[in-house]
Amino acid sequence: MSTQAPEAQEQIRGVGHSVRRKEDARFIRGRGNYIDDIRLPGMLHMAILRSPFAHAAINGVDTARAAAAPGVIAVVTGELMAQHDLAWMPTMSGDTQAVLATDKVRFQGQEVAAVVATDPYLAKDALELIDVDYDPLDVVISPQQAMAVDAPVIRDEKDGQSDNHIYHWESGDQEATDAAFASADRVVSLDTFYPRSHPAPLETCGCIADVDGATGQATIYMTSQAPHAIRTVFALVAGLPEENIRIVSPDIGGGFGNKVPVYPGYVVATAASLLLGHPVKWIEDRSENLISTGFARDFYMHGELALNADGRIAGLRTSLLADEGAFHADAQPSKLRVGLFHVVTGSYDFPAAHVVADGYYTNKAPGGVAYRCSFRVTEASYLIERLVQNAAYEIGMDPADFRKKNFIRKDQFPYRTPTGFEYDSGDYEAAMDLALAKIGYAELRKEQEAKRAEGSLWGIGLASFTEAVGAGPHHDYDILGLKMNDGAELRIHPTGKAILKISSKTQGQGHETTFAQIVAEELGIQPEDIKVQHGDTDNTPYGLGTYASRSTPTVGAATAMVSRRVAEKARKIAAHLLEVSEEDIEFTRPNFSVKGAPDKAVTIQDVAFAAYTNFPDGMEAGLEGSFYYDPPNLTFPFGTYAVAVEVDPETGVWHVRRMVAVDDCGVRINPMIVEGQIHGGLTEGYGIAAMELITFDEAGNCIGSNFVDYLLPTAVETPRFELGETVTPSPHHPIGAKGVGESATVGSPAAYVNAVIDALWPLGVRNIDMPLTSAKVWEAIEAAKAAS
Amino acid sequence: MEISITVNGEARTADVEPRMLLTHVIREEFELTGTHLGCDTTSCGACTVLMDGEPVKSCTMFGVQADGRQVTTVEGLADAGGLDPIQTAFQEEHGLQCGFCTPGMMLVGAALLERDPAPSEDDIRWAISGNICRCTGYMNIVKAIQAAAKAKAGTPAAATA
Numbered sequence: 001m002s003t004q005a006p007e008a009q010e011q012i013r014g015v016g017h018s019v020r021r022k023e024d025a026r027f028i029r030g031r032g033n034y035i036d037d038i039r040l041p042g043m044l045h046m047a048i049l050r051s052p053f054a055h056a057a058i059n060g061v062d063t064a065r066a067a068a069a070p071g072v073i074a075v076v077t078g079e080l081m082a083q084h085d086l087a088w089m090p091t092m093s094g095d096t097q098a099v100l101a102t103d104k105v106r107f108q109g110q111e112v113a114a115v116v117a118t119d120p121y122l123a124k125d126a127l128e129l130i131d132v133d134y135d136p137l138d139v140v141i142s143p144q145q146a147m148a149v150d151a152p153v154i155r156d157e158k159d160g161q162s163d164n165h166i167y168h169w170e171s172g173d174q175e176a177t178d179a180a181f182a183s184a185d186r187v188v189s190l191d192t193f194y195p196r197s198h199p200a201p202l203e204t205c206g207c208i209a210d211v212d213g214a215t216g217q218a219t220i221y222m223t224s225q226a227p228h229a230i231r232t233v234f235a236l237v238a239g240l241p242e243e244n245i246r247i248v249s250p251d252i253g254g255g256f257g258n259k260v261p262v263y264p265g266y267v268v269a270t271a272a273s274l275l276l277g278h279p280v281k282w283i284e285d286r287s288e289n290l291i292s293t294g295f296a297r298d299f300y301m302h303g304e305l306a307l308n309a310d311g312r313i314a315g316l317r318t319s320l321l322a323d324e325g326a327f328h329a330d331a332q333p334s335k336l337r338v339g340l341f342h343v344v345t346g347s348y349d350f351p352a353a354h355v356v357a358d359g360y361y362t363n364k365a366p367g368g369v370a371y372r373c374s375f376r377v378t379e380a381s382y383l384i385e386r387l388v389q390n391a392a393y394e395i396g397m398d399p400a401d402f403r404k405k406n407f408i409r410k411d412q413f414p415y416r417t418p419t420g421f422e423y424d425s426g427d428y429e430a431a432m433d434l435a436l437a438k439i440g441y442a443e444l445r446k447e448q449e450a451k452r453a454e455g456s457l458w459g460i461g462l463a464s465f466t467e468a469v470g471a472g473p474h475h476d477y478d479i480l481g482l483k484m485n486d487g488a489e490l491r492i493h494p495t496g497k498a499i500l501k502i503s504s505k506t507q508g509q510g511h512e513t514t515f516a517q518i519v520a521e522e523l524g525i526q527p528e529d530i531k532v533q534h535g536d537t538d539n540t541p542y543g544l545g546t547y548a549s550r551s552t553p554t555v556g557a558a559t560a561m562v563s564r565r566v567a568e569k570a571r572k573i574a575a576h577l578l579e580v581s582e583e584d585i586e587f588t589r590p591n592f593s594v595k596g597a598p599d600k601a602v603t604i605q606d607v608a609f610a611a612y613t614n615f616p617d618g619m620e621a622g623l624e625g626s627f628y629y630d631p632p633n634l635t636f637p638f639g640t641y642a643v644a645v646e647v648d649p650e651t652g653v654w655h656v657r658r659m660v661a662v663d664d665c666g667v668r669i670n671p672m673i674v675e676g677q678i679h680g681g682l683t684e685g686y687g688i689a690a691m692e693l694i695t696f697d698e699a700g701n702c703i704g705s706n707f708v709d710y711l712l713p714t715a716v717e718t719p720r721f722e723l724g725e726t727v728t729p730s731p732h733h734p735i736g737a738k739g740v741g742e743s744a745t746v747g748s749p750a751a752y753v754n755a756v757i758d759a760l761w762p763l764g765v766r767n768i769d770m771p772l773t774s775a776k777v778w779e780a781i782e783a784a785k786a787a788s
Numbered sequence: 789m790e791i792s793i794t795v796n797g798e799a800r801t802a803d804v805e806p807r808m809l810l811t812h813v814i815r816e817e818f819e820l821t822g823t824h825l826g827c828d829t830t831s832c833g834a835c836t837v838l839m840d841g842e843p844v845k846s847c848t849m850f851g852v853q854a855d856g857r858q859v860t861t862v863e864g865l866a867d868a869g870g871l872d873p874i875q876t877a878f879q880e881e882h883g884l885q886c887g888f889c890t891p892g893m894m895l896v897g898a899a900l901l902e903r904d905p906a907p908s909e910d911d912i913r914w915a916i917s918g919n920i921c922r923c924t925g926y927m928n929i930v931k932a933i934q935a936a937a938k939a940k941a942g943t944p945a946a947a948t949a
Contacts, residue, residue: 020879027887028875030822030862034888037821121807202826202834202888202922253824253888254922286827508886508923676882679925707831707920715913715926 004524004589012589014521015735018672022527023512032251035206035223040279043208044073046269047123048282049113049130050292051105054141054363054700055152058104059133061113066129071122074276075130076114076268078102086271089237091329092261092479095166096158097366098327099264104137106154106326107365108700109291111264116272116280139363139700140164143300143321146360154326154361166328166359169337172419177306177354180315184306188391193769194379196298196323196364196694197687198290198704199371200712201507203253205293206283207266209273216244218274222266224249225259225505226545229482231537233262236480238270249535255507256684257369258294260331260547290710291702294331295364295694296371298323299379303344303387311397313406315352316418318344318383322359327366331547332375333477333484339375342419343468346384347428347638348406353418363700372684372745374469374548385463385750386757386767393761398445399754400436403464404429414731421468423636424738425728427664432464434724435640435662444644444658452762457647458657459759465747466638469739470553474630479544483630486550487541488558490519490566491624494612496605497529500559503543504551505535509741510673511551515559517669518735522563523570524590524604541626549637549739552669553730558629560734565625570607573623576616577602635730635738639663641682641751643719647759652778654756656686656719661748664726665740666733674740675723681744682721687713688745689752691771764788791855795820796864804851810844811835813851814861822862822891826920833919836892837861843896845918862891865898873939874898874932883932885923892919897933906937 004012013019026032063075078100081087088096101112113130117123138152145151146164155161181187207222218240224230227247235242252259269282284293300321306314322338324330332339338357345353370376392402407428408415415423436442444460451458474483489501500519504511511534516527534540543555567587574592575582578600586595593601602610611623644658661682668674684692691711694704704710729736749770756772757765763784768776792801795818802817814823814837825847826834835847838860865872874894877883884890893916900907900915907915912933913926921929 021882023887024879024884027884027890028871028878028894029866030820030891032822032887034821034824036815036825121805200922202832202886202920203824204826252886253826254886256922286829508884510885672882676885676924676928679927680885680923681925683925684922706829707827708829712832712920712922714917714920715930716917718926721925721927 003587005591008524008590012520012524012526014517015667015669017517017670019513019517019527019670021510021513022516023510034203034251034253035208035221036283038208038221038250040208040210043279043281044116044118044276045120045123046114046116046272046280046282047120047127048111048265048288049127050288051101051108051110051112053105053134053136054108054139055137055154056105056134057137058101059135062131063113066115066126069126069129071117071119072115072126073118074116074272076100076116076272081271084271086238086267089262089267091327093328093330094334095328097329099267103157107363108702109365114268114272116276141362141364141696141698141700143323143360143362146362154363164361166324166361167337169357170355171342172354173352174354176352177315177317180352181306181317184314185309186307186395187304188307188387188394189304190387190390190767191302192383192386192767194297194299194301194382195770197296197371197692198694198710199256199258199294199296199369200290200710201254201256201258204284204286204289205259205263207269208279208281209270210279211270211273213274213277218244218270219246219248220270221248221250223252223259225255225507225547227505227535227537228503228542229479229544230262232482237267247537249505252507256372257296257547260369260545261294261329261367263293286707287705290694291705292365294367294369295325296369297379298368301379301383303383305387305391307391307395311395311402311405313348313350315350316345318355320357322357323362323364324359324368325362325364325366328359329366330368333471334479334481335476336375339370340468341376341380343377343421343466344380344384345417345419346381347408347464347466349408349412351418355419364696370548372681372742374467374742377467378746381465381746382750385465386753389754389757390766399462400432400441403432403462422633423466424633424730424732426466426636426638427726427728428464428638431638431662431664431726432640434726435642435660438722438724439642439644439658439660441642457649457759459645459647459755461643461751461753461755461758462640463747463751463754464640465743466636467743467746468634468636469549469742470631470635471548471550472631472634482544484544485628485630486543486554486558487626487628488555488562489541489626490562492566492608492611494609496525496608498525499531499533501533501540502555502559503541504546504555507546509551509677510670514670514673515556518556518559519563522560523567549742552737553635553733553739554629554631556737557631557734558627561629562625562627565627566623569623570604572619573607573610573615574602577606577610632732635666635733637663637665637738637740637743639743639747641747643751643755645755645759647756647777649781652774652781654772654777658722659719660722660724661744662724662726663740663743664728665743666728666730666738667736669737677741678723678744679721681742682748683713683718685745685748686719686752689749689770689772691773693771760784789852791852793854794858796860806850806852808851810846810849810851810854814846820861820863824888824891826888833892834889836895836919838895838899841899841902843899860895862894865894872898874936877932877936877939881928881932881935883924883928889919889921893921893929897936900933901937901940905941
């Protein structure tokens with residue numbers, strides 16, 4: 001951390017200050033610039049025809065009537081795309097995905113054709129005039145069905161693909177784990193399904209492709225969390241020279257992982273613009289967003305804990321069945337088939353673990369994205385935290401005591417997990433103690449006992465998560481070979497103001513403020529005086545984008561490092577101005593002063609002016625730099641969430657009485673923004689635990705295709721949150737910060753579910769799969785009663 | 789067909805198809821893009837505007853239904869005297885993140901405070917229950933509306949302006 005003159009801290013407002021957000025000025029005036037707000041001269045509008053069937057052969061697509069409809073400029077089919085070798089595109093997981101279907105459709109909602117018209121209403125009208133001749137085929141909607149020997153082969157177009165199996169993946173040490181289980185005193189197991197959900201940002205996906213046929217310049221405005229990666233993928237897909245592609249990601253109305261992948265609509269709009277010589281706009285409607293773009297989870301999980309007689313965990317075994325949908329399009333590091341799921345050992349110290357995972361194709365939408373989490377960490381955290389609670393009860397221990405007995409101790413960090421992570425820092429017991437104190441755990445347990453005696457169902461649930469965020473070190477983390485390193489460029493203007501250009505892309509996280517504060521901390525320039533530019537690939541350094549809580553760990557670090565690089569030159573200029581040697585200069589932000597003579601000083605602003613007006617001979621003019629950061633490790637934020645619920649035994653309705661969240665994300669740059677991120681994550685975690693569900697009927701029809709069926713928490717159901725913090729800095733991050741944007745979505749579902757299961761445990765209920773709708777809770781209560 | 793709507797105090801006319809949604813009339817014909825479209829099914833409230841002072845969801849109304857009415861959009865919240873207290877409060881209390889739901893949330897909040905200058909937390913939560921926010925968890929939106937209520941109570945002249 002930098003040194004600042006104490007009296008300057010309040011004025012500079014660097015790290016640790018709840019600076020009001022710079023970006024709000026436009027949003028509160030209705031002057032945000034989201035994708036659908038952009039209008040270009042001569043712009044045409046595209047709408048996509050989607051398959052009504054989950055699995056069907058296509059015998060033919062007749063576009064004659066649509067092509068003749070009012071306002072229609074063109075109808076694009078898979079056949080037309082195939083003529084340009086664009087009917088298929090690569091996915092981020094190294095598979096292929098149909099852009100527009102040619103041979104058959106493989107999920108309901110799959111892209112079949114597109115209409116380009118002068119008006120969006122006319123484009124949609126014409127979709128109804130396209131005649132597609134389908135032959136429905138048998139449908140597969142789960143990995144269990146997919147692995148049956150007589151299951152239809154979904155990806156029959158792939159050479160060598162004779163079944164629906166995609167990958168087998170293992171992590172950890174099977175032999176050591178088997179030995180731990182063989183000598184265990186007791187084994188506790190849990191089978192649970194983490195259902196399919198959808199990030200459902202309030203703004204859907206969309207783009208405007210503007211390809212200039214004369215110059216070959218393609219400017220694509222796109223709702224993208226990862227504009228640079230998308231540019232490179234586009235260069236690879238379309239064969240366009242990368243210098244001619246400019247991706248501009250404007251203001252984004254929420255992402256949560258949904259806006260990481262490349263979607264067929266982007267490719268078709270770009271091809272249409274190229275062919276027609278006009279800008280082409282494509283904006284999804286809500287149903288298109290929910291039925292065809294990046295879903296989340298859909299993991300069937302089996303977990304077993306081996307326990308010693310003293311209540312210590314000796315080993316963990318897990319096996320997963322992953323439903324990947326019709327195309328394997330997960331957005332995650334290339335080498336890791338189920339992302340960072342192997343962080344499943346969680347916050348606990350034990351010697352052996354083994355993870356086995358198998359992925360399958362099904363007739364469902366592709367694109368497993370991490371809905372507000374780091375690459376499958378949510379599923380992992382849920383499994384271990386559910387298992388730990390059940391294990392505690394099985395051996396008659398309080399779940400808080402059981403966790404404490406098994407926590408990795410503060411003095412064990414850096415800690416090497418049995419699946420190969422090196423946790424950077426932690427103090428799990430301190431976070432838990434604070435959560436227990438804040439919620440009044442001991443009193444709650446007494447209250448619960450009294451309520452139980454009266455026949456009321458009160459429950460208390462805990463989750464002590466550890467997340468793995470900030471991918472990542474170049475030797476382990478890449479997407480399609482692109483290393484997950486990110487850049488920052490900083491230029492100080494003559495008047496002492498600055499522009500910071502970063503490779504990440506905010507979707508509401510407040511980057512324009514937070515990253516300015518990092519520069520403020522390092523150089524002593526106020527955040528107000530620093531413009532943060534992002535989202536435009538022509539005007540920002542390369543990097544892999546914003547998701548998986550990686551912006552602060554990677555771009556935040558790059559911002560600190562580039563500021564230090566600039567400070568080195570500033571020190572030289574200060575020495576020149578003060579006529580002393582560089583070694584005699586002290587930098588107490590914002591002042592460069594002569595050691596031992598603090599009155600002899602110049603400010604960073606003076607230095608900036610001199611960088612363009614009065615620099616020493618032999619020095620380049622200007623004050624700027626760039627830095628690409630290769631993180632030495634991931635960062636590992638953690639915390640304990642504690643939830644108190646009451647369940648109505650007659651209806652299964654449950655409500656949250658208290659929700660305490662203690663997070664430790666290391667140093668907090670802007671505490672106000674960090675707390676806002678935690679509030680949001682706790683709410684999405686609650687939604688996942690209580691109501692958010694994308695499911696399918698036997699014919700593969702998506703249930704959850706609009707906000708009437710896909711339920712999101714409103715202000716009425718959402719719990720009131722009580723936050724707490726502990727601060728354990730990351731030892732390897734330049735300012736000690738860890739990622740935090742997703743901790744609460746990762747950690748909280750298990751806390752809510754554990755609370756409900758805790759309430760129902762005496763009845764004999766051991767598990768209910770999410771979402772815990774009142775109907776499912778009621779059924780579990782009734783089934784338990786019937787069994788007793 | 790020709791429609792006349794008073795938008796943010798200004799008389800506007802447009803020649804629109806009867807099927808054109810009010811959201812699109814506001815966004816495309818009047819070029820006021822602060823009104824957003826989030827769900828198409830009246831569920832999320834991103835498209836909320838005030839019609840004759842009452843919140844309505846403009847994605848499930850036709851533009852022609854607003855003929856002859858007064859419509860206020862987010863662009864009409866501030867006046868020559870500056871920002872509405874609700875706008876200041878949303879920024880001060882960190883009541884927004886991505887900003888997409890914010891126009892609808894602020895308009896619902898402003899309409900609530902017109903009706904009830906001192907709402908309880910439950911009143912506020914019910915008032916905004918037709919508006920979904922995916923980012924904030926509503927905590928700071930509630931705080932912002934409470935802060936705006938206080939600000940308005942403290943400056944009666946501003947409240948009646």
